[in-house]
Amino acid sequence: MLSFLAQRLAGLVATVLAAVILTFVANLFVPGDPITVMLGDQSSNRELAAKLRAEYGLERPVIEQFVSYVLGLLHGEMGLSFRFPGTKVSSVIADGLAISPLIAGAALALAIPTGIAVGVFAALRRGSLADTGVMLVLVVGLSIPNFALATLFVWLFSIKLGWLPVAGWGRPVQAVLPIALLAIPAAAYLARLARTFMLEVLQQDYIRTARAKGLAERLVVWRHGLRNVLLPILTVIGVILGGLITGTFVVETIFNIPGLGRIAIQSIFARDYPVTMGIVMLFTLVYALINFIVDLLYGVIDPRVRAGAPR
Amino acid sequence: MSLAAEAIAETGGAREFIARFLRHRSAMLGSVIVLTVVLAALIGPLLATKDWRSTDMGFVWEPPGEDFVLGADQLGRDVLARLLMGARVSLVVAFGVLAIAMIVGVTLGMLAAWRGGWVDAVAMRAADVTFAFPELIIAILVAAMLGPGVSTVILSLAIVSWPGIARLTRALVLSLRGELFIEAAIACGTPTRRILLQHCLPNIVPALIVRASVGVGFIVMAEATLSFLGLGVQEPLPSWGGMIRDGLPALRSDPYLALFAAAALGATIIGFNMLGDGLRDLLDPRLAQR
Numbered sequence: 271m272l273s274f275l276a277q278r279l280a281g282l283v284a285t286v287l288a289a290v291i292l293t294f295v296a297n298l299f300v301p302g303d304p305i306t307v308m309l310g311d312q313s314s315n316r317e318l319a320a321k322l323r324a325e326y327g328l329e330r331p332v333i334e335q336f337v338s339y340v341l342g343l344l345h346g347e348m349g350l351s352f353r354f355p356g357t358k359v360s361s362v363i364a365d366g367l368a369i370s371p372l373i374a375g376a377a378l379a380l381a382i383p384t385g386i387a388v389g390v391f392a393a394l395r396r397g398s399l400a401d402t403g404v405m406l407v408l409v410v411g412l413s414i415p416n417f418a419l420a421t422l423f424v425w426l427f428s429i430k431l432g433w434l435p436v437a438g439w440g441r442p443v444q445a446v447l448p449i450a451l452l453a454i455p456a457a458a459y460l461a462r463l464a465r466t467f468m469l470e471v472l473q474q475d476y477i478r479t480a481r482a483k484g485l486a487e488r489l490v491v492w493r494h495g496l497r498n499v500l501l502p503i504l505t506v507i508g509v510i511l512g513g514l515i516t517g518t519f520v521v522e523t524i525f526n527i528p529g530l531g532r533i534a535i536q537s538i539f540a541r542d543y544p545v546t547m548g549i550v551m552l553f554t555l556v557y558a559l560i561n562f563i564v565d566l567l568y569g570v571i572d573p574r575v576r577a578g579a580p581r
Numbered sequence: 582m583s584l585a586a587e588a589i590a591e592t593g594g595a596r597e598f599i600a601r602f603l604r605h606r607s608a609m610l611g612s613v614i615v616l617t618v619v620l621a622a623l624i625g626p627l628l629a630t631k632d633w634r635s636t637d638m639g640f641v642w643e644p645p646g647e648d649f650v651l652g653a654d655q656l657g658r659d660v661l662a663r664l665l666m667g668a669r670v671s672l673v674v675a676f677g678v679l680a681i682a683m684i685v686g687v688t689l690g691m692l693a694a695w696r697g698g699w700v701d702a703v704a705m706r707a708a709d710v711t712f713a714f715p716e717l718i719i720a721i722l723v724a725a726m727l728g729p730g731v732s733t734v735i736l737s738l739a740i741v742s743w744p745g746i747a748r749l750t751r752a753l754v755l756s757l758r759g760e761l762f763i764e765a766a767i768a769c770g771t772p773t774r775r776i777l778l779q780h781c782l783p784n785i786v787p788a789l790i791v792r793a794s795v796g797v798g799f800i801v802m803a804e805a806t807l808s809f810l811g812l813g814v815q816e817p818l819p820s821w822g823g824m825i826r827d828g829l830p831a832l833r834s835d836p837y838l839a840l841f842a843a844a845a846l847g848a849t850i851i852g853f854n855m856l857g858d859g860l861r862d863l864l865d866p867r868l869a870q871r
Contacts, residue, residue: 284706285710301728417809421828425839516717
C-alpha cells in the first residue's frame with residue numbers, strides 16, 4: 271500500500287509541476303507586450319511604463335520571475351492582472367470561484383444517480399424495445415455538443431414555452447438549464463458504462479449462485495449487481511470531471527454566468543493572460559487532485575489495483 | 582494469441598465483414614449520415630446557388646423562403662451555402678487532426694514499444710502530461726497563445742489526440758512482439774524499419790481504424806466547441822460552432838441560423854459516433870458482446 275501511495279503521489283507532484291511550468295512558459299510566449307496594452311492612450315509616459323514593468327516584475331531575469339511565480343502560487347497568489355492593472359489575479363477570479371464549482375458539483379450530483387439508474391434499467395431489459403430506445407437516447411445525449419443542445423433547449427423551454435429564463439445568474443431558476451445541460455452528457459456517459467458493467471456483472475457466477483439459492487431478483491440486482499457496478503464507475507469520475515470543466519466554459523458563455531469559465535474566455539480576448547493561466551492552473555490542479563483521490567479510493571477498495579495488477 | 586491477432590482472426594474475410602456491416606443497423610445508419618456529410622462537404626459548395634461569402638444587407642435575418650432556402654444570417658449571407666461550406670471546414674479540420682495525430686501517435690507508439698528504455702519513457706511521460714490536463718484546456722491554452730484560426734485548431738487538437746493513439750499503438754506492438762512471425766522476422770535479420778512497417782503495422786490497422794472512427798466524432802465536437810467560444814475557425818470562413826454563436830443572440834426573433842447549425846452539427850456527430858460504435862462492434866470482438 272505504501273509504495274502504491276508513493277507512486278500516485280509522485281504522479282500528482284509531476285502533474286502539478288507540469289502545470290506550473292506550462293502556464294509559466296505560456297505566459298512568457300503570449301503575443302504582444304502587456305505594458306503597452308495597459309498604458310493605452312498614455313503610451314508616451316515612460317515613467318509609468320517603467321513603474322508598471324517593475325510592479326509586474328517583467329524586467330527581471332526569467333529564472334527570477336519563475337521563482338517568484340512559484341513562491342506566489344505557494345501563497346495562493348497567481349500574479350497581477352493585465353486587464354485590471356494592479357489587481358491580483360486571485361481577486362479577479364474570486365467571484366467565479368463560488369459559481370463554477372457549484373454548477374459543476376450540482377451537475378455531477380444529478381448525473382451520477384440518474385446515469386446509473388438509467389444504465390441499470392436498460393441492462394435489466396437487454397434487447398427489449400425500452401433498451402434500444404434508451405441506447406438511442408444515450409447516443410444522442412453523448413453526441414450533441416452542450417451548446418447545440420442549449421440552443422434547442424433555450425429556444426424550446428425559454429422562448430416557445432416560456433418556462434425558464436433565457437440567461438442570467440442569481441435566481442435558482444436561472445441555474446436549471448445550465449445544470450441540466452452540464453449533467454446530460456455526463457449522465458449519458460455514466461449510463462452507457464453502467465449498462466455495460468451491469469451486463470457483465472449479471473453473467474458472473476456469483477449472480478447465478480444468488481439466483482440459484484432463491485434470492486429475490488430485486489435483491490440480486492441491488493445487493494450483488496449494483497455494488498459491483500459502482501466500483502468500476504468510480505474510475506471514470508475523473509473523465510467526467512474533465513468534461514464538466516470544459517462544459518462550464520460553454521454553459522457560462524451561453525447563459526452569461528459570471529463563473530470561472532466565462533472569466534477565462536473573456537481574459538483570452540482581453541489578452542489578460544495571467545488570469546487565463548491562473549484559471550487553467552486552478553482547473554488542472556482540481557482535476558489532478560480528484561484523479562489522485564479516485565486512484566487512492568480505488569486502491570483502497572480493490573486490492574488488485576494496489577498490487578499493480580493490470581486494470 | 583495477441584489482442585491484435587485475435588481481432589484479425591475473428592473478423593474473417595472482407596466479404597464476410599461487409600455482410601456483417603450491412604446487417605449492423607447503427608453502423609449502417611451512421612455511415613449513411615457520414616456519407617451525406619462527406620458528399621455535402623465535397624460537392625455541396627459547388628451546387629449551392631449562392632456564395633457563402635456574399636453579404637446582402639437587404640436580407641439580414643431573412644427567414645427561410647424561396648430565395649434563401651434556409652434563411653440568411655446577420656450579414657444577409659445564405660445559411661444553406663454557409664452550412665455546406667461549414668461541413669467542408671469541419672471535415673478538413675477533423676481529417677487534418679486525425680492525420681497528424683495518427684502519424685505522430687503511431688510512430689512514437691511503435692518506437693516506444695520497440696526500443697523501450699529512454700525513448701519509451703520520454704514518449705509515455707509526454708503522453709501522461711497531456712492527459713493530466715482536463716479535455717480541452719490544452720486546446721484553449723494553445724489557441725490563446727497562437728491566436729485562433731484553422732491551423733491553430735488543427736495543431737491544438739492534434740496535441741490532445743496523439744497520446745491516446747500512441748498508448749494504444751504501444752500496447753498493441755508490445756503484444757505483437759511475442760508472436761512467432763515477429764520472432765521469425767527478427768531471427769531472419771529483417772531490418773527494424775521493415776518489421777515495424779510491414780509486419781506490425783498491418784496487424785494493428787483494424788484497431789487503429791476503430792480508434793480513428795470513434796475519435797472523429799470527438800474531434801468534430803471539439804472544433805465546434807472552440808469555434809463556438811471564438812477560439813477556433815474565424816470569419817469569414819463558416820464553422821457550425823461559430824454559426825450557433827452568431828445565431829444565439831437572435832434566437833427569439835430569428836432562430837433559424839442557430840437551430841439549423843445545431844441540427845447539422847448534432848446529426849454529423851451522431852453519425853460519426855454510430856459508425857464508430859458499429860465498427861468497434863464489428864472489428865473488436867472483445868467488445869462485441871457488450
